[in-house]
Amino acid sequence: MPASLGDKLVVAISSRALFNLEEENRLFESGDSEGYMRLQFERLDVPAQPGIAYQLVQKLLRFNDDGNERVEVVILSRNDPVSGMRVFRSGGAAGIKLQRGVFTQGRPPYGYLRPLGAHLFLSVNAEDVREALNAGFPAARVLVESVKASDAWPNEVRIAFDGDAVLFSDEAERVFQSQGLDAFQAHELSKATLPLPGGPFKPLLAALHRLQKAGNANMRIRTALVTARSAPAHERAIRTLMNWNIKVDEAMFLGGLPKGEFLREFEPDFFFDDQTGHVNSAAQHVPSGHVASGISNVG
Incomplete structure (x- = not known):
């Protein structure tokens, strides 16, 4: 064959x-x-x-x-x-x-x-x-200028993802950019029980989930959602992952705080974000990649 x-x-x-x-x-x-x-x-x-x-x-x-x-x-x-x-x-x-x-x-x-x-x-x-x-x-x-990955977790593949326009579609991000934070929060609260459409990295998260379930006694995967969302907009993100039947190990709802120091604590082997400002900042702490998708990368 x-x-x-x-x-x-x-x-x-x-x-x-x-x-x-x-x-x-x-x-x-x-x-x-x-x-x-x-x-x-x-x-x-x-x-x-x-x-x-x-x-x-x-x-x-x-x-x-x-x-x-x-x-x-x-x-x-x-x-x-x-x-x-x-x-x-x-x-x-x-x-x-x-x-x-x-x-x-x-x-x-x-x-x-x-x-x-x-x-x-x-x-x-x-x-x-x-x-x-x-x-x-x-x-x-x-980003070739990124800091190299930590060697603190030899038996874990650690990957961190931004949410909107990476794991999820940019639906909510478009509301935020066109109407501001209050409108974004109200939009997400009103749609809290409606799963977000998948973003470009949903297939990778699903594949990592399958790999983890396939099992290896000596290796595991640890994932983190690292997003600028805050309560009450956090709920729709969590419910979306539940709807997909995919778990992340950690979730950080940072409400606009810089992501870099939180990522440095998580120590991922790689971090994915759609916004150049976030990814350039993160690269000072962890290996980082820019996902050129969604409204933030138009034009």
């Missing part, structure tokens, strides 16, 4: 999101693509250093340690195939099992998310992330 990824959590990730290739990328951005390829070939046996999403990937793949292949990580990159050899070798040197990769040599790679059945796409390229989101895939632009 042909190989299939249908029963796995599939993470597609670019080379620069997984490894620190910023020095090499500066050469590529200068227009010297041949020099870039030559440098990557010269460094074929020099393992690239960990990138911002490295620990997230490393931990997710530990769900396979008992012999059950529950997670697949696929390199999906604008890199050339020669540079791809270094990426695979770097993964091998780090003990990260990478079996599959697509290298498009400068062309947009997001079209391959569909045949992969990807549950998440992480890239440093903003255009690729936006197109992936438009195609219906959870995707985030990795």
Whole structure:
């Protein structure tokens, strides 16, 4: 029978999101693509250093340690195939099992998310992330300037999500931006029992929920909802998750307080937010990704 990824959590990730290739990328951005390829070939046996999403990937793949292949990580990159050899070798040197990769040599790679059945796409390229989101895939632009993940929780994959325009649709955020906080609170209170439509990252949260239930004695997933909502608007968010039959381990309703220090306490391997101000602030404390969806990213 042909190989299939249908029963796995599939993470597609670019080379620069997984490894620190910023020095090499500066050469590529200068227009010297041949020099870039030559440098990557010269460094074929020099393992690239960990990138911002490295620990997230490393931990997710530990769900396979008992012999059950529950997670697949696929390199999906604008890199050339020669540079791809270094990426695979770097993964091998780090003990990260990478079996599959697509290298498009400068062309947009997001079209391959569909045949992969990807549950998440992480890239440093903003255009690729936006197109992936438009195609219906959870995707985030990795901030390479982010702080690296803490190593305090080796047996937990910790992921934090913003709510509106990330886990949920931007329905309520549109009310807030057009009519203000009081109207937003009144809107959410009046609709407290009506589940919010799903946002772009609902499929990832559901896939993580399935992975957790599939079980691994040595690894678990811990999730957190970190939102600017406050009471009484908290109730609709909680009821929505209950309606989806998906639990989060922690929920932080911060009422507009800066998220960074709360995230630093939670110590996620990754945090996803749709607003650039929030995600830039969070990147000073934890690995962060910008989800270019919803009303805050129009225009």
